[in-house]
Amino acid sequence: xxxxxxxxxxxxxxxxxxxxxELKIYATLLHNLFPKKQSIKVWSDDAKKEDMLSIxxxxxxxxxxxxxxxxxxxxxxxxxxxxLIFAINYLIFKYYEKDAIGGFYWKExxxxxxxxxxxxxxxxxxxxxxxxxxxxxxx
Amino acid sequence: xKHLLKIYVLIFLSIVFMLVYMYFxxxxxQKQFDKNINGLFVIQxxxxxxxxxxxxxxxxxxxxxxxxxxxxxxxDRLAEELTVLTTDTYKYVYILYRDSYGDxxxxxxxxxPDKGEFGEKLNVNxxxxxxxxxxxKPLLFSQKRFDGLWMSYITPVVIDGKTEAxxxxxxxxxxxxxxxxxxxxxxxxxxxxxxxxxxxxxxLFYQTILNLKTKKDSxxxxxxQAFNRNxxxxxxxxxxxxxxxxxxxxIDHFKKVNDSYGHKIGDNILHDVSAIVKETIRSKDIxxxxxxxxxxxxxxxxxxxxxxxxxxxxxxxxxxxxxTFDYEELSINITVSMGVTCTPEHFKNxxxxxxxxxxxLYIAKKEGRDRVICSDDMHKEVKIDTSLHFNxxxxxxxxxxxxxxxxxIFNTKTKKVDKYEALVRxxxxxxxxxxxxxxPKLMYTNLYNxxxxxxxxxxxxxxxxxxxxxxxxxxxxxxxxxxxxxIIIDELEQNRAFSSWLIVELLEYELIESxxxxxxxxxxxxxxxxKIAIDDFGTGFANYNVFQTxxxxxxxxxxxxxxxxxxxxxxxxxxxxIVVLTKELGIETVAExxxxxxxxxxxxxxxxxxxxxxxxxxxxxxxxxx
Numbered sequence: 133x134x135x136x137x138x139x140x141x142x143x144x145x146x147x148x149x150x151x152x153x154e155l156k157i158y159a160t161l162l163h164n165l166f167p168k169k170q171s172i173k174v175w176s177d178d179a180k181k182e183d184m185l186s187i188x189x190x191x192x193x194x195x196x197x198x199x200x201x202x203x204x205x206x207x208x209x210x211x212x213x214x215x216l217i218f219a220i221n222y223l224i225f226k227y228y229e230k231d232a233i234g235g236f237y238w239k240e241x242x243x244x245x246x247x248x249x250x251x252x253x254x255x256x257x258x259x260x261x262x263x264x265x266x267x268x269x270x271x
Numbered sequence: 272x273k274h275l276l277k278i279y280v281l282i283f284l285s286i287v288f289m290l291v292y293m294y295f296x297x298x299x300x301q302k303q304f305d306k307n308i309n310g311l312f313v314i315q316x317x318x319x320x321x322x323x324x325x326x327x328x329x330x331x332x333x334x335x336x337x338x339x340x341x342x343x344x345x346x347d348r349l350a351e352e353l354t355v356l357t358t359d360t361y362k363y364v365y366i367l368y369r370d371s372y373g374d375x376x377x378x379x380x381x382x383x384p385d386k387g388e389f390g391e392k393l394n395v396n397x398x399x400x401x402x403x404x405x406x407x408k409p410l411l412f413s414q415k416r417f418d419g420l421w422m423s424y425i426t427p428v429v430i431d432g433k434t435e436a437x438x439x440x441x442x443x444x445x446x447x448x449x450x451x452x453x454x455x456x457x458x459x460x461x462x463x464x465x466x467x468x469x470x471x472x473x474x475l476f477y478q479t480i481l482n483l484k485t486k487k488d489s490x491x492x493x494x495x496q497a498f499n500r501n502x503x504x505x506x507x508x509x510x511x512x513x514x515x516x517x518x519x520x521x522i523d524h525f526k527k528v529n530d531s532y533g534h535k536i537g538d539n540i541l542h543d544v545s546a547i548v549k550e551t552i553r554s555k556d557i558x559x560x561x562x563x564x565x566x567x568x569x570x571x572x573x574x575x576x577x578x579x580x581x582x583x584x585x586x587x588x589x590x591x592x593x594x595t596f597d598y599e600e601l602s603i604n605i606t607v608s609m610g611v612t613c614t615p616e617h618f619k620n621x622x623x624x625x626x627x628x629x630x631x632l633y634i635a636k637k638e639g640r641d642r643v644i645c646s647d648d649m650h651k652e653v654k655i656d657t658s659l660h661f662n663x664x665x666x667x668x669x670x671x672x673x674x675x676x677x678x679x680i681f682n683t684k685t686k687k688v689d690k691y692e693a694l695v696r697x698x699x700x701x702x703x704x705x706x707x708x709x710x711p712k713l714m715y716t717n718l719y720n721x722x723x724x725x726x727x728x729x730x731x732x733x734x735x736x737x738x739x740x741x742x743x744x745x746x747x748x749x750x751x752x753x754x755x756x757x758i759i760i761d762e763l764e765q766n767r768a769f770s771s772w773l774i775v776e777l778l779e780y781e782l783i784e785s786x787x788x789x790x791x792x793x794x795x796x797x798x799x800x801x802k803i804a805i806d807d808f809g810t811g812f813a814n815y816n817v818f819q820t821x822x823x824x825x826x827x828x829x830x831x832x833x834x835x836x837x838x839x840x841x842x843x844x845x846x847x848x849i850v851v852l853t854k855e856l857g858i859e860t861v862a863e864x865x866x867x868x869x870x871x872x873x874x875x876x877x878x879x880x881x882x883x884x885x886x887x888x889x890x891x892x893x894x895x896x897x
Contacts, residue, residue, distance in 0.1 A: 222391055239387055240363040240380075240441065241421065244394045268374075271392070 157236060157245065159188045164259055165216070165233075166201060175200035177208040181220060205232075216255055222271075229271050233257060246271070287468060294461045301454060308450075309422055312360065313411055316440045319356050319364065320409065320426035323438050326352060327366070327428055335428065335435035336368045339378050339389070346379055346389060353381030356440075363441035367393060369404055369434070378436055395439075403427050404434050492560040494538055495545035500666070503559045503567070507662070510569070512624055513616035515557075516580030518568040519628035520548070520587065521717065523606045523640040525564035532601060539598050540605060544591060551587050562669060565717070567625065581645040584609045588643055606641035608632055613645050626661040629716040636717070636754075661716075664709045667697045668721055674698050675729050676890035677741065680861060680883040683874070689881050690740035690774065693730050694890050695722070720754050727762040734772040737894055742774035742804055750777075750792050763799040771800030774825065778806050790820060797822055804861070809849055823858055828879070830864035837869040847877050854878075 162185075166172045173194045176182045181204050186193050194200050202216040205224050211217060219225035219235035225246070233255060234247035245266045247259065259267075330345055331338045339346050353364045363382055367375040375395050380387035387393060396414065403410040409426040421443045428436040490502035498506075522528075522544060529537040541564065548558055548566065557569040568587075570580040588607055596603045610631025615624035635644040667673060677691040697704040713719040723745075730741050749755045763770045775796060793803060804825035805817065809832050817823070828849055832842045846862070853860050862874040865884030874882055888895060 222388060226388070239385060239391070239393055240365065240382060240439075242394045244392070246392065268392070 154243070155184055155187060157243070158185060159191075161218075161236070162188065162191060162202070164263070165257060169201065173199055173201045174204060175202070176204035176206070178204065178206035178220065181206070216257075226271055234266070290461065290464055290468075294465075297454070297457065297461075301451070304450065309413075312422065312442050313424060316361065316411075316422075316424035316442055317409070319361065319440055320424060320438050323353070323356075323364075323366075324426055324428050327436070327438075328430065331430075331435075333430055333435075335378065335430070343389075349379045350381055350386075353379060354383065357381050361440055361442045363439070365393075365439050366428070366436050367395070367400075367439060368436050369400075373397065373401070375400055375437070399423075400425060400437065403437060407434055495541055495560050495566075497545050497549075497558045497560040497566060499560055500562065503561070504662070506557065506559075506569075507621040510621060512618075512621045514571060515569040515615060516572050517612040517615055517624055517628045518570060518580050518584045518587075519561065519610045519625065519632045520566040520568065520584070521608050521632055521636070522564040523608055523636075525605075528603065528605065532598075532603070536598055536601065536603070540596055540603065543594075543596055544605070544607065547590050547594065548587055551590060552583060556583075562665065567628070578613060578645065580611045580613060581643060584611050584643040584645070588641065592641060608635040608640045609643045610635055611643060611645035620660070622660040622662050626712060626716065629661070629718070633715045633717060661712055661718075663699075664697070664712060665718055667699060667704075667709075668718060668725065672698050673722065673725050673729070674892065675726065675733070676892055677733070677894055678883060678890040679888040679895050680881045681887055682881055683879060688739070688888075688895055690742060691894060692742045692744075692776070692883065692890075693726065693733075694744075695726050720752075720758060723749065723755050724758045724762070727759065730773065731762060731766040731769060733894070734769045735766070738769075738772065739894060740772050740774060740802075742776045742802075744776045744778055744806065746778050747789060750789055750796075751786070756792055759796065763796065763801065767799065771802075773799075774802040774804050776804040776806050776825075776827070777821070786820075793821055809845060815852075818856060818858075823856075825859045825861060826853055827861040827863050827883075833862045833864045833870060833874065833884075834866060836873050837867070843873065843877070846874070846879070850877055850879055 162172050162174070170190065172191050174182075174185050174191055175194050175197050176185065182193050185191050185204065197203065197212065197215065200215065202218055203211055204218050204220060205211060205228070206220050207224060209224070209227055211228075213228075213231040217228050217232040219228060219232045219237070221237050222235070222239070222244075225232055225235035225237070229248070231251060231254075232248065233251045234245070236243070236245050238244070246268050247263060247266050248271070249267055249269055252259065327335070327349065330349070339349075349366070353366075356364050365380045365382070365387060366378040368378050370376055374392050375397070377387035377389055377391045377393060379389075396412070399410060399412050403425045404427060407427045407429045409424065411422060411424050414421050414423060421441055424440045424442070426438045426440075427434045428438060490498055490505075492499040522540065525537065525540070528540055545558070545560070545566070548568065552558060552568055552570065555571050557567075559567040559569070561567045568580075568583070570583050572579055588609060591605065591607050594604075596605065610628045610633065612618070612624045612628040612631065615621070615627075618624040618627060631644040635642050638644070674696050675693040676696055677693055679688045680690045680692060681687065682689040695706050695710075697709060710719075713722060726743060730743050733739075734741055745755075745759075750759075763773075797803060802824040803822060804827060805821065805823055806827045807829040808826040809829040826849070828846055832846055836842045836846060850860055859880045861881045861883055862870075862879040863883050865871050865874060865882045866886050868886065870884070871882060871886060
């Protein structure tokens with residue numbers, strides 16, 4: 133009986149997976165950026181992102197930038213550049229082009245993911261080969 | 272029943288086929304409908320693209336990227352023009368260029384809330400875009416995005432033979448989506464039906480495997496992995512016995528193995544002997560555990576007159592003889608005896624052919640065991656036509672359907688029951704089968720020995736319960752048979768305290784003449800306190816020498832003398848003389864066949880000691896005193 137229920141619920145699970153796509157991208161990204169961390173401390177200036185990221189297992193939302201491992205940025209242009217910055221908007225990504233390790237935003241209904249090689253190297257970050265197709269030298 | 276099953280399968284397959292056909296037809300129709308609807312939007316998108324291309328070429332004569340990079344105003348103007356085209360359907364209209372890395376970046380974007388900046392990379396399906404870029408021909412393609420199903424119409428802008436830019440128009444109509452949504456329950460319905468059918472088929476498959484396994488278990492003996500009697504019963508119904516020769520195999524002295532080493536070792540022997548037999552025979556031969564330590568092998572013959580079974584049997588015998596069966600610290604050597612029916616076609620039916628193999632086995636045992644007897648020239652045209660087949664008799668014996676009826680024998684003086692004569696019967700459901708209908712078929716088979724043992728057990732149980740004298744009938748040949756004699760002694764040993772209540776009534780004693788072994792054995796039996804009676808005295812080869820050779824306690828005067836005693840003076844005088852003589856010898860007399868009051872009266876006058884007959888009491892299942 134359990135098998136039948138599981139079989140019948142597969143289409144719904146797939147649908148749910150589709151809806152969680154963005155969340156999955158962030159989860160994959162954060163766990164690959166901090167593979168050894170039990171608790172990843174994330175700061176964001178976007179409340180919606182905070183809500184979404186707080187669902188990810190092993191992620192803790194912090195209010196103080198100093199305590200954060202990574203900053204997910206929507207608009208704030210006064211951030212300390214030593215911290216890991218990840219942009220969620222092209223313009224802010226452009227602003228932090230020399231510091232941000234990457235960005236993820238929607239454009240023309242398409243998800244755009246980009247990582248800047250030099251900035252990753254600055255922070256001694258090496259991402260798995262699955263991320264190679266998103267690596268760029270410039271914005 | 273089989274036809275009904277075929278009809279069910281046909282109906283089921285027709286339903287499945289119809290559902291599959293409907294499902295694919297629906298899919299095809301949906302696609303066609305989508306195509307038609309989309310066609311309308313594509314025409315519009317094409318027109319937009321053509322006009323945009325014309326407009327772009329009007330403003331830019333060459334090097335689109337550099338011109339637009341330098342001229343922000345032109346970019347804004349073009350963006351404004353693109354914005355005019357954007358609607359809920361044509362949501363994204365943009366112009367991209369391909370950089371030196373092969374990435375596509377914005378030149379102009381009409382999207383207002385989230386506008387693509389000049390030079391900003393857009394994540395596009397590069398495979399399709401490159402195709403349009405290189406072929407310089409417009410392309411239409413669909414893509415599934417997170418907010419629905421989208422179509423993209425991309426048009427390369429070619430100037431002086433070089434693709435300078437690509438105009439992209441992304442559009443999505445709610446109409447096909449709504450139609451898709453409306454048919455989704457139907458699609459889901461089909462999917463669930465298919466899943467249900469799949470589950471049903473898998474369940475059926477699983478059920479079939481289980482049935483096959485259960486069927487195999489029901490026809491296989493778990494210890495030896497040979498077929499069992501259930502299988503044999505079905506086999507005999509459908510087999511063409513002429514195509515086979517039959518071997519009946521019996522493990523010699525198997526009872527001794529069990530008694531000496533225990534049943535576990537006995538089981539191991541059965542298992543290992545079976546393994547040897549299976550190794551020796553071919554896959555097309557049939558190996559059946561007939562019961563206990565008896566097995567049957569149906570050897571498929573190549574030619575009508577071959578002796579293949581005999582050769583196979585010899586090989587089996589030699590292999591078993593040469594094998595030492597090692598179990599823990601025990602090493603046991605055993606032998607087997609086999610009887611072979613080489614020409615089953617000469618028999619009336621399969622059961623009789625098997626019985627013949629059993630008779631041959633009996634001879635093999637009698638001749639010293641560890642041998643194969645194949646007597647194809649001894650085959651018998653079986654003439655016995657009785658109500659029970661050999662198999663049925665064996666089943667009856669195995670299923671404890673053997674019973675005894677008891678006929679009372681009365682004391683002439685006291686008029687009370689003096690003793691009983693036990694008469695064997697087979698009780699099949701409510702039918703009583705008399706010895707004439709099964710004893711002849713058992714003669715010279717091992718089953719006869721088994722039957723003797725069962726009768727003695729039944730009689731001793733009755734004696735224990737009632738403490739009455741009961742006689743059992745035995746042939747003189749039974750006493751001479753080593754196996755049967757061993758059975759008798761075994762039973763007497765086990766029931767030593769009650770053996771003096773037993774009377775052994777010997778049949779066919781007239782054939783004995785002078786036999787020392789017989790006399791010795793009778794004396795051994797008598798030593799347990801058993802009384803010896805002889806049956807049917809006074810006719811045939813009766814001679815008085817019997818009194819010298821057998822230590823007789825009782826004689827039963829032959830029925831032919833008694834039944835006419837009221838009419839025949841000669842019979843009366845013979846009976847009288849027998850009574851006078853036996854009184855002198857101290858032997859008790861019994862008059863059989865007392866069927867009327869007159870006969871009873873005369874036998875009483877002649878001073879016969881005890882009387883037996885239907886007039887006095889018929890044989891019945893319970894004792895008169897019960």
